[in-house]
Amino acid sequence: xxxxxxxxxxxxxxxxxxxxxxxxxxxxxxxxxxxxxxxxxxxxxxxxxxxxxxxxxxxxxxxxxxxxxxxxxxxxxxxxxxxxxxxxxxxxxxxxxxxxxxxxxxxxxxxxxxxxxxxxxxxxxxxxxxxxxxxxxxxxxxxxxxxxxxxxxxxxxxxxxxxxxxxxxxxxxxxxxxxxxxxxxxxxxxxxxxxxxxxxxxxxxxxxxxxxxxxxxxxxxxxxxxxxxxxxxxxxxxxxxxxxxxxxxxxxxxxxxxxxxxxxxxxxxxxxxxxxxxxxxxxxxxxxxxxxxxxxxxxxxxxxxxxxxxxxxxxxxxxxxxxxxxxxxxxxxxxxxxxxxxxxxxxxxxxxxxxxxxxxxxxxxxxxxxxxxxxxxxxxxxxxxxxxxxxxxxxxxxxxxxxxxxxxxxxxxxxxxxxxxxxxxxxxxxxxxxxxxxxxxxxxxxxxxxxxxxxxxxxxxxxxxxxxxxxxxxxxxxxxxxxxxxxxxxxxxxxxxxxxxxxxxxxxxxxxxxxxxxxxxxxxxxxxxxxxxxxxxxxxxxxxxxxxxxxxxxxxxxxxxxxxxxxxxxxxxxxxxxxxxxxxxxxxxxxxxxxxxxxxxxxxxxxxxxxxxxxxxxxxxxxxxxxxxxxxxxxxxxxxxxxxxxxxxxxxxxxxx
Numbered sequence: 238x239x240x241x242x243x244x245x246x247x248x249x250x251x252x253x254x255x256x257x258x259x260x261x262x263x264x265x266x267x268x269x270x271x272x273x274x275x276x277x278x279x280x281x282x283x284x285x286x287x288x289x290x291x292x293x294x295x296x297x298x299x300x301x302x303x304x305x306x307x308x309x310x311x312x313x314x315x316x317x318x319x320x321x322x323x324x325x326x327x328x329x330x331x332x333x334x335x336x337x338x339x340x341x342x343x344x345x346x347x348x349x350x351x352x353x354x355x356x357x358x359x360x361x362x363x364x365x366x367x368x369x370x371x372x373x374x375x376x377x378x379x380x381x382x383x384x385x386x387x388x389x390x391x392x393x394x395x396x397x398x399x400x401x402x403x404x405x406x407x408x409x410x411x412x413x414x415x416x417x418x419x420x421x422x423x424x425x426x427x428x429x430x431x432x433x434x435x436x437x438x439x440x441x442x443x444x445x446x447x448x449x450x451x452x453x454x455x456x457x458x459x460x461x462x463x464x465x466x467x468x469x470x471x472x473x474x475x476x477x478x479x480x481x482x483x484x485x486x487x488x489x490x491x492x493x494x495x496x497x498x499x500x501x502x503x504x505x506x507x508x509x510x511x512x513x514x515x516x517x518x519x520x521x522x523x524x525x526x527x528x529x530x531x532x533x534x535x536x537x538x539x540x541x542x543x544x545x546x547x548x549x550x551x552x553x554x555x556x557x558x559x560x561x562x563x564x565x566x567x568x569x570x571x572x573x574x575x576x577x578x579x580x581x582x583x584x585x586x587x588x589x590x591x592x593x594x595x596x597x598x599x600x601x602x603x604x605x606x607x608x609x610x611x612x613x614x615x616x617x618x619x620x621x622x623x624x625x626x627x628x629x630x631x632x633x634x635x636x637x638x639x640x641x642x643x644x645x646x647x648x649x650x651x652x653x654x655x656x657x658x659x660x661x662x663x664x665x666x667x668x669x670x671x672x673x674x675x676x677x678x679x680x681x682x683x684x685x686x687x688x689x690x691x692x693x694x695x696x697x698x699x700x701x702x703x704x705x706x707x708x709x710x711x712x713x714x715x716x717x718x719x720x721x722x723x724x725x726x727x728x729x730x731x732x733x734x735x736x737x738x739x740x741x742x743x744x745x746x747x748x749x750x751x752x753x754x755x756x757x758x759x760x761x762x763x764x765x766x767x768x769x770x771x772x773x774x775x776x777x778x779x780x781x782x783x784x785x786x787x788x789x790x791x792x793x794x795x796x797x798x799x800x801x802x803x804x805x806x807x808x809x810x811x812x813x814x815x816x817x818x819x820x821x822x823x824x825x826x827x828x829x830x831x832x833x834x835x836x837x838x839x840x841x842x843x844x845x846x847x848x849x850x851x852x853x854x855x856x857x858x859x860x861x862x863x864x865x866x867x868x869x870x871x872x873x874x875x876x877x878x879x880x881x882x883x884x885x886x887x888x889x890x891x892x893x894x
Contacts, residue, residue, distance in 0.1 A: 513540070513544045515541065515544060515545065515552055515553070515556040516552075516773065518537055518540055518541050518556075519541060519556060519559050519560070519563075519769075519773060520769075520770065520773070521533075521537055522534055522537040522538060522541065522560070522563050523563060523765070523766055523769040523770075523810075524766055525537060526563050526566055526567050526765075527765050527766050531567065534563070534567050538560055538563065538564060541556055541560045542557075542560055544556070545557040545560060547795060547798070547799065548789065548795070549789070550784060550789070551777075551780035551781045551783060551784035552777070552780070552781075554780050554798060555773075555776055555777055555780040558776075558798070558799075558802060558803040558806045558807070559772075559773065559776075559806055559810065561803070561806075561807065562806050562807045562809070562810035562811045563810060563811075565807060565810075565811040566810055566811040570811075583796070583800055587796060588796070588797075588800060590793055591793040591794075591796040591797040591800070592797070593793075594787070594791065594793035594794060594797060595797055595801075598782075598783065598786040598787055599782060599786065599857065599861065599874075600852065600853045600856070600857050600861055600872070601872050601879060601880050603852075604849045604852065604853065604863065604872060605719055605720075605754055605872070605880060605882060606634075606635045606638075606719075607845075607848070607849065607852075608752075608845060608849065608870060608882050609635065609717055609719060609752045609754070609882070610635065610638060610639045610642070611842075611845055612750065612752055612842075612845075612884060613625065613639060613715050613717070613750075613752070614639065614642055614643070615842075616713065616715065616749060616750055617643070617651060617713055617715075618646070619648070620651050620713040621651050621652065622651055622652045622654070622709070622711060622712040622713065623643075623651045623652070623653050623654070623712065623713050623715070624654045624655075624656070624708075624709065624712040624713065624714045624715070625653070625654070625655045625656070625715050625716075625717060626655075626656045626658065626706060626714065626715070626716045626717070626746065626748070627655060627656065627657055627658060627717045627718070628658045628698065628716070628717070628718035628721060628722075628739070629658065629659055629718055629719065629720070629721030630655075630657035630658060630659055630671065630674055631659060631674070632670075632674055632677075633655075633657065633674040633675075633677060633678050635717075635719070636655065636678055636681075637678070637681050640653065640678070640681055640682055640685055640687050640689075641681075641685055643687055644685035644686060644687050650685070650686065650687040650688070651687075651688075651713075652688040652689075652690070653682065653687055653688065653689050653690070654689075654690040654691070654692075654712065655675070655678065655689075655690075655691050655692075656691075656692045656694060656706055656707075657671050657674055657675055657691065657692070657693050657694065658671075658694045658695075658698065658701065659671050659694075659695055660695065660696075660697070660698075660724075661695040661696060661697075662695070667695050667696075668693050668694070668695030670695075671693040671694070671695045672693045674693075675691035675692075675693055678691060679691060692707070694706075697735075698725060698735065698738075698739050699725070699733075699735040699738035699739060701739075701742060702742075703742065703745050703746065706746060708746055713749055714746060714747075714748040714749060715748055715749060715750055715751075715752070716743050716746060716748045716750075716751045716752070717752045718751075718752070718753055718754065719752070719754035719882075720754050720755065720756050720880065722736060722739070722753075722755065722827075723755070723756045723758070723819065723820055723821040723822070724818050724819070724820070725739060725820075726815065726820065727820070729763060730814065730815050736830065737830070737834060740830065740831065740834035740836070741834060743887070744834055744835045744836065744887045747887050748886075748887070749886070750839070750884055750885070750886055751836065751884070751885040751886065751887070752882070752883075752884055752885075753827070753831065753882070753883050753884075753885060754880060754881070754882045755821070755822070755824055755827045755880070755881050755882075756821045756879070756880060757821065757822075757823055757824050757871075757873075757878040757879060757880060757881050758771070758775055758821030758822065758823070759771045759775075759821075759822075759823055760772035760775055760809055760819075760821065761820045761821055761822055768809065768810075769810060772806065772809045772810065774877075775877075776802060776806060778873075778874050778875060778877045778879070779802060779874075779879075780798070780802070781874070781875070782860075782874045783798070785858055785860065786858055805819050823878075824866075824867075824869045824871070824878070824881035824883070825867070827881075828867060828869070828883070831883075831885055835887060835888050836885040836886065836887055836888065837885065837886050837887075837888050838867075838868045838883055838884070838885055839868070839883075839884045839885060839886055840868055841865060841868055841869075841870055841883075841884070846863070846865060846870060849863050849870070850863045853872075860874055860875045861873075861874060862874070862875075862876070868883055868884075869881045869882065869883045870882045870883070
C-alpha cells in the first residue's frame with residue numbers, strides 16, 4: 238500500500254454477467270478492515286517517488302520486504318488470552334445491529350427517529366475512561382447514507398490525473414467460471430495466484446460490554462507475558478505461511494475442496510437423480526416476494542430448503558441464507574431479526590478464530606493493510622511527528638506492524654498520534670471498545686519505544702467536527718479508511734449525505750494523503766429484485782471462494798458464513814430504508830464522489846503492486862487476482878472485483894469551504 242504512479246497499463250472493466258444484465262458486484266467483508274502486515278525495507282523517498290522506492294524494494298530484497306501475517310495473528314492470540322472474552326460479542330456487528338433495533342423500535346412506537354447529538358465522544362487514552370455522557374449514550378447510526386451520483390468536477394482534476402472516469406477500456410477475456418460466468422476483470426494473466434494461504438491482518442473484533450455495567454474505569458486484563466512477546470514481535474524475515482501449520486492445512490483443504498466435489502455448480506442434485514437450479518428458484522422466489530405472492534413464495538421456499546443447507550457446498554450454503562432472508566422479508570421481520578441475531582451472543586473468541594481462518598484463506602485483508610501501511614511508511618520516512626486519523630479502527634489490527642517498522646528507522650521513530658474513530662457500541666459506555674484498542678496499541682508502542690498518543694472518538698461519523706480531531710499543522714497528517722464507508726448513508730436515506738459529509742471533513746483536515754479502501758458492490762439498488770440479483774452474484778463468489786480453499790467440515794468456516802455473510806445477506810435482502818446498512822458501491826462511483834468532494838487521485842506505486850501480485854501468486858489459490866484500473870488497486874476472485882484501494886490528496890481551493 239504505497240506510493241503512486243501515473244497511468245495504468247491494463248485497466249479493468251466492470252463485469253457483465255450472462256445470467257443478468259447487471260454490472261459486476263463485489264463487496265468486501267467489511268466490517269473488518271484493519272490488520273497488520275510486515276513491510277519492505279524503508280524506501281529512500283516519499284510515496285510519490287516511485288523510482289526511489291522501487292530501488293529500495295528491488296526483487297533481491299529480503300523476505301522482510303513481503304507482507305506478513307505474523308504480527309496480526311500474534312495480536313489476535315493476545316486478545317484471545319484476555320479474561321471474560323466468552324462473555325463479549327463482536328464489536329463490528331453490535332454497532333450495526335443496534336441501529337436496526339433502534340429504528341424498528343421507533344417504528345413500532347409510531348415516533349420519529351431522533352437526530353443524533355453532535356457532541357463528540359472523545360478521550361485521551363492516557364486519561365482512562367471518562368464518565369458517562371448522556372448525550373452520547375448509545376448514539377444511533379441509522380442515518381447511514383450513500384453516495385450521490387457519479388458526476389465529478391473537472392475543476393479539481395490535477396495535471397497527473399487521467400480524466401477519463403468512465404469506460405476503462407481494457408481488454409478482458411471470458412473465463413469458464415461456472416459460478417459467476419463473468420469475464421475476468423484481471424485480464425488474460427494466467428498466473429494470478431497459488432494455493433499457499435498466508436494469513437493476513439484484517440478486521441478487528443472486540444468485546445461487548447453489558448449495558449448494565451458501571452461506567453467506572455476498570456483494570457487492564459491480565460496478560461500472559463510470554464504470549465505477549467510473541468504477539469508484539471513482527472517477524473518480518475519469516476515466511477508466515479511456513480510458520481503457520483494451519484496454513485499448510487488450509488492448502489491441503491483447498492486442494493481437496495477444489496479437486497473434490499466442491500459446490501461450484503448453481504444446481505443441486507435431486508434425490509431422485511434430477512437437478513435443481515437453486516439460482517432460478519431463488520430469483521423466482523424474490524419476484525414472488527416483491528409482488529407479495531405469499532403462496533408462490535412459500536412453495537418456492539419449501540423447494541429451496543429441501544435442496545439447501547449450511548453444511549452443503551457453496552451454492553447450497555448461499556441458498557440457505559438467502560432463503561432465510563426472503564422468509565424474513567415476506568413476514569416483515571427483517572430489521573427485528575437482523576437486530577435480534579446479535580442476542581445469540583456468539584463469543585468474540587469464537588469469531589476471532591473464525592476471522593483468523595478468513596485471513597489465512599484469502600489475501601484481501603492482508604494485501605490491503607500492506608498497501609496502506611507501506612504508503613504511510615514511505616510518506617513518513619523523515620517525519621518527526623505523525624498523526625493517523627483512522628475511520629473504522631475497530632481493534633487496530635492494522636497498526637502494530639507499522640509501529641514496529643517506525644521504531645526501526647535509522648533516525649529514530651516519530652512521535653505517533655492516532656485518532657481512532659468508530660461507531661458507538663450499545664450500553665452505557667459507547668466508546669469503551671475504541672478506548673481498549675488505544676490501550677493495546679499503547680502497550681505495543683511502549684515495547685518498541687515509540688512515543689504515542691491516542692484519542693478515541695465513538696459517534697456518528699457525519700457529526701464529527703474539525704475541532705474534534707485536534708489537527709496540528711506541525712504534524713504530518715494521514716487519513717485512513719478501509720472498507721467502512723459502505724455503512725454510511727447517502728442522499729437516498731437522508732437529505733444530507735453522510736458520505737459526502739465525511740469526505741468534506743477529510744478535505745477540511747487537508748491530510749498529506751487519504752488512503753481509501755472500498756468494498757466493490759452493485760447491490761445497492763433501490764429496487765428489490767435488482768438488488769437481490771446483484772447480491773446473489775456477489776455472495777456466490779464469496780461462498781465459492783471458501784469452497785475452493787476450505788473443507789466443508791471446517792467449523793470456523795461455518796461460523797464465519799453464518800455470523801458475517803448470513804447476517805449481511807439478511808440486511809441486504811430483508812431490510813429497507815435506514816434499516817438497510819449494507820450499501821456498497823463500485824469503485825467508479827466512489828471515484829466520481831471523491832473527485833466531486835475536491836480530491837485528486839494519486840498514481841499507484843508499481844513496485845508495491847508488484848509485491849502484492851507476487852505474494853498473491855505464490856501463496857494463494859490461482860483464482861485470486863490483483864489488477865489496476867483508473868489508479869485503483871483491485872482485488873477479486875475469478876474475475877469479480879471484491880475490494881479496491883486508492884490514494885487521494887485534497888485539492889487546494891480557497892473558496893471550497
